[in-house]
Amino acid sequence: MNNPQNIIVIGAGFAGLSAASVLAKEGHKVTILEKNDQPGGRARVWEKDGFKFDMGPSWYWMPDVFENYFALFDKKVTDYYQLTRLDPGYRIYYGDNDEMDVPAGMQQLEQLFDSIEPGSSAGLKQFLIQAKYKYEVAMCDYVFRPSHSITEFIDLRLIRESLRIQMLSSMSKHVRKYFTNPKLIKLLEFPVLFLGATPQNTPAMYSLMNYADLSLGTWYPMGGMNEIVKAMVSVATGLGVQIKLNTAATKINVVNGKAQSVDTNQGTFNADFIIAGADYKFVDQQLLDKQYRNYTEKHWDGRTMSPSSLVYFIGVNKKLPGIKHHNLFFDEDFDLHAHHIYTDPQWPDKPLFYVSCTSQTDDSVAPPGCENLFFLMPLAPDLHDDEETREKYFNIMMDRFEAITGQTIRNNIVVKRSYALTDFKNDYNSYKGNAYGLANTLAQTAFFKPSMKAKKVKNMLYTGQLTVPGPGVPPALISGQVAAKEAMKLMTGE
Numbered sequence: 001m002n003n004p005q006n007i008i009v010i011g012a013g014f015a016g017l018s019a020a021s022v023l024a025k026e027g028h029k030v031t032i033l034e035k036n037d038q039p040g041g042r043a044r045v046w047e048k049d050g051f052k053f054d055m056g057p058s059w060y061w062m063p064d065v066f067e068n069y070f071a072l073f074d075k076k077v078t079d080y081y082q083l084t085r086l087d088p089g090y091r092i093y094y095g096d097n098d099e100m101d102v103p104a105g106m107q108q109l110e111q112l113f114d115s116i117e118p119g120s121s122a123g124l125k126q127f128l129i130q131a132k133y134k135y136e137v138a139m140c141d142y143v144f145r146p147s148h149s150i151t152e153f154i155d156l157r158l159i160r161e162s163l164r165i166q167m168l169s170s171m172s173k174h175v176r177k178y179f180t181n182p183k184l185i186k187l188l189e190f191p192v193l194f195l196g197a198t199p200q201n202t203p204a205m206y207s208l209m210n211y212a213d214l215s216l217g218t219w220y221p222m223g224g225m226n227e228i229v230k231a232m233v234s235v236a237t238g239l240g241v242q243i244k245l246n247t248a249a250t251k252i253n254v255v256n257g258k259a260q261s262v263d264t265n266q267g268t269f270n271a272d273f274i275i276a277g278a279d280y281k282f283v284d285q286q287l288l289d290k291q292y293r294n295y296t297e298k299h300w301d302g303r304t305m306s307p308s309s310l311v312y313f314i315g316v317n318k319k320l321p322g323i324k325h326h327n328l329f330f331d332e333d334f335d336l337h338a339h340h341i342y343t344d345p346q347w348p349d350k351p352l353f354y355v356s357c358t359s360q361t362d363d364s365v366a367p368p369g370c371e372n373l374f375f376l377m378p379l380a381p382d383l384h385d386d387e388e389t390r391e392k393y394f395n396i397m398m399d400r401f402e403a404i405t406g407q408t409i410r411n412n413i414v415v416k417r418s419y420a421l422t423d424f425k426n427d428y429n430s431y432k433g434n435a436y437g438l439a440n441t442l443a444q445t446a447f448f449k450p451s452m453k454a455k456k457v458k459n460m461l462y463t464g465q466l467t468v469p470g471p472g473v474p475p476a477l478i479s480g481q482v483a484a485k486e487a488m489k490l491m492t493g494e
Contacts, residue, residue, distance in 0.1 A: 004028050005272040005491055008262050010249045010287075013041025014473055015464040016277030017232040018069065018480025019487070023275075024239035025073060026488060032241060033264055035248035035278075036427060040229035042435075043473070050367035051315035051415050054226055056435075057473050058356045058374060059326070060219040061212045065139065065474035066228070069481070073235050080231030081221040084361060089218035090326035092190075093404050094183060098331075101324070102187065104217055116181050123178035127188075131211035138208050143469035143478050146452050146486050174204035186330050193378065196306025196439035196471055198338045203442050220325065220361050228473070244269075249278065252287045258458050262287075273459045273491060275483050280450055280466035282429035292456045304444060306436035306471055307341050307378040308421045310393055314373040315366065315415030320357065320407050323371070327355040329400060337378070345380035347389060353377040353397050370414075375401075381432035385421040394418065436472070437465030452483060461487055 004027045009020045012034035020030045038044050042056030066077055077083060087104035094100065100116075103109050110121035175188045189199040191209035221227040233243065244266065251263040252274060261270045276283040281300050284293050332350040340348040356374040359366040366372040375397050402408055421433030438444055452467050454460035463483035465471040 003491075006270060007031070007273045007275065007487070008033060008269050008271040009275045009277055010262065010283065011035075011041065011277035011464070012039035012233075012243055012245075013277055013464060014043065014229075014232070014476035015480040015483070016041070016275070017229070017236055018477050019275050019277065019463050019484040020241045020480075021232065021236045021239055022072065022481055022484035023487060024236065024241045030236075030239075030241045031269060032236075032243045033247045033249050033262060033269065034243060034245050035429075037246055039233050039243055039245070040226060041277075042428065043225055043229050045224065045226040046313060046417065048415050048417075049315065051313075051370070051372050052224060052365040053313040053372065053374060053417075054224045054358070055311075055313075055419065057225050058358075060221060060225065060228075060473075061209075061216065062139070062474040063216060063219055065477055069477050070231070070235070072481075073239070075235065077231075080234065081223060081227040083219045083221055086218045086220055086325050086361065088324060089213065090328060091324040092183075092187060092328045092330055094186075095331045096404055100183060100187070102214070106215070109214060113184060116183055117179060120179055120181070120184065127175075127178045127207070128211060128215055131207045131209075132215065134205050135208040135211040138205065143475065144482055146468065146482050169204040170200050171202040171204050171206055172199035174207060175199065186334060189334075190328065190330075192440075196434075196436045197304070197441045198342055201342075201439075201441045203440075206440065218326065220358070222362055223364060224358060224362070225473075249283075249287055252276075252283070252292075252457075252460070254289065254292045254457055257292075257456060259460050271459075273487055274457075274461075275487060276454075276460065276462045277464045277480070277483075279429040279431055280462050280464065281431040283462070284450075286429070288454075288457070292454070294451060294455050300431065303450075304342075304439040304441055305381045305432050305434040306439045308381045308383070308424060308430075308433045309419075309435040310377045310379055310390060311419040312373075312375040312394055312397070313415065313417045313419070314375060314409075314413055316371050316373065316409045316412040317367075317369070317414045318371070318409075318412045319369060320360075320371050320405075320409070323355075323357045323360060323405060323407065325357060325360045327357065329353050329355070329397075329404065331400065331404060341378060341380045345383065347379065347383060347393070348377075351377045351393065351396065353400075355401065373409075378435075379421065381421070381434045383421060383433075385433070387418070390418045390420055431466075438471065440470050452486060459490065461490075 007028050007030045009016045009032045012032045024030045044055045046053045088101035092100045113120040113124050192202045247264045247266045253261045259274045261268050337348050337352050354376045359372040424430040424433040461483045463479045469475045
């Protein structure tokens with residue numbers, strides 16, 4: 001590196017850590033400014049009385065993305081953490097005495113489909129062949145495009161592939177081409193919930209998530225999802241990246257269209273180049289003066305955000321036999337809950353929810369004889385949030401959890417903490433308190449997403465879940481790589 005640059009990365013989430021490490025490997029001096037007391041963004045950890053809770057992401061999908069990331073630095077996942085494939089991957093509760101375990105083995109999965117909808121294993125094979133193709137096209141090509149312009153996608157091969165992967169069809173229609181049983185439809189539509197939109201408004205190209213789920217499998221890093229963060233921090237610091245914790249960015253100083261420095265509560269940091277991995281809207285509207293912003297407040301208000309969440313971290317002083325690592329409670333009307341998230345935003349009448357019990361797989365996350373539970377209920381963003389409402393929905397989830405599983409846990413709770421919209425806003429400057437970023441609707445895919453480029457600041461880029469390629473841990477890892485590559489082009493004048 002003949003001309004190393006002083007690079008400031010705002011935010012130590014997955015995208016920020018990824019971008020910082022790629023740039024440090026090229027010889028640049030990189031400093032990450034992180035407002036919280038630990039790195040990882042939403043993938044922080046909370047510990048109390050021997051219980052260890054992952055505060056954010058809990059699903060480890062697309063293991064190849066993690067392998068490819070660490071391979072950039074001549075490392076392997078196994079250098080840092082041990083992966084366990086979950087079998088079953090997860091359980092779906094459809095009601096009392098009505099549950100489905102989703103097996104890891106393909107033969108067992110085909111048998112499950114045939115037992116629910118006779119002959120449907122043939123449709124499953126065809127569905128997953130298409131999903132695999134979409135996954136390979138998207139994860140090897142599409143997601144690594146910076147999406148600065150539609151011209152990146154205008155070539156005959158990409159147009160043919162876009163048609164082949166049903167870019168313009170909806171996930172809902174695509175699934176129903178192959179299956180009629182409502183249980184199988186719910187199973188196949190569930191992964192797009194991670195993308196922040198209903199199946200009716202999510203492009204069918206995202207059936208690639210079904211390939212990630214059913215073919216590549218659901219995994220768990222022993223010790224918890226924060227082990228990924230520890231691994232990434234180890235890579236970053238080993239390359240010389242400095243991570244400044246408890247350092248909140250308060251202003252990006254721009255002179256004549258070029259960023260000069262970042263003001264923080266810990267002083268000012270000079271910069272030759274800035275990559276913003278914090279909440280895009282916050283950076284755009286709060287850290288930059290008006291003349292340097294990419295968008296207006298009105299533009300942001302018109303974006304469709306992914307849901308927020310009400311989360312409860314629960315420690316109980318007994319074991320819960322029969323509970324799986326991942327548990328989905330689909331015993332109420334999905335469409336009604338979706339209506340209360342996307343169409344008529346309000347706290348839902350009859351919510352669906354998810355429960356993780358990592359102590360079923362990992363003894364290290366709870367004291368002996370205890371269980372570690374993570375309750376999550378998706379919510380519309382920007383709702384009124386108070387403790388009374390949180391407790392009301394805690395009791396709704398508890399009532400259904402106990403009735404459906406036959407487990408009584410209320411009197412065994414020894415650790416309890418809630419986390420919802422206000423906390424997302426306070427901890428991450430999250431726009432409207434969203435949990436997952438921008439919804440992956442067709443109108444917000446690829447070059448329709450907020451631009452990675454700071455259009456009026458020559459030496460600044462955005463990365464993370466509000467820009468390309470989108471929400472989720474693997475996309476965030478990739479977003480950081482793409483931003484780093486684009487930064488190097490800009491710094492060298494390519």
